Amino acid sequence: MNFNVEVRKKQLQSLDQCITSFKDKVDSILGYLGWTAKRVLENDDRTLCPINSGHTIQLESIVPHVERCRLTSSGYSLTETFLSEPSSDPKSSICLNNHEKIEVLNKVRSVNPRFMAAWNGNDPDPRTSDRLFSTYSTDERLALYNNAVEHTQGPPVLSEFDMKTSL
Incomplete structure (x- = not known):
């Protein structure tokens, strides 16, 4: 024992x-x-990242973390130069969902038999100019640009400046 x-x-x-x-x-x-x-061991306000469940983040830093995490999970580097955010003025900016983009592109494709397509209809909106050029073909970019110009209000037209009358 x-x-x-x-x-x-x-x-x-x-x-x-x-x-x-x-x-x-x-x-x-x-x-x-x-x-x-x-x-x-202290109980602080932490939550799981909605993009990557392997990340635990503090509630006060959730917004910048989610934005960075969304970019990196989409394959972007944080050192890239991103496109500017669209204007919030509905008269001078336009936002198209995927269905509306498909409609615009199909309309132009039906008129132009030489229309070159590259976008697969599912890719999210590009956040950099490099992605913009690799996501959409030249024809698609032109069609989307023309649609935006057609459906938005441009800047005000300035009157001509006449040098003879101002002297």
């Missing part, structure tokens, strides 16, 4: 040393990251 007690004590000591060793390793890793065990 004494033998079993001694074996159990040695097993407990070995287990205690193992736990202490792992605790030291965890503390070392947390220290390297600039964290503490207390801070990690």
Whole structure:
């Protein structure tokens, strides 16, 4: 019986040393990251990223994180130069969903037998000029441009400046 007690004590000591060793390793890793065990265990407002469920993010930084995560998951690099956001003025900007784009492109395709198509009808709107040129063919870009010009209001026309009358 004494033998079993001694074996159990040695097993407990070995287990205690193992736990202490792992605790030291965890503390070392947390220290390297600039964290503490207390801070990690605190209940702070964190949530899962809706784009990548492997990301846990703080609620106050969810909007910029989701935007960056959406870009990187779409294959963009954060160092790329992005196209400007469209104007919020409905008179001077237009937003077409995929169905409307298909209608515009089919209308032009029916008139122009040499129309070259490249867009597959599913790709999301390009966010950079490189993607714009690789997503749409020249004919498609021209058709979408002409449609935008036709359905939006341009800038006001300035009167002619006459040098003779201003002297």
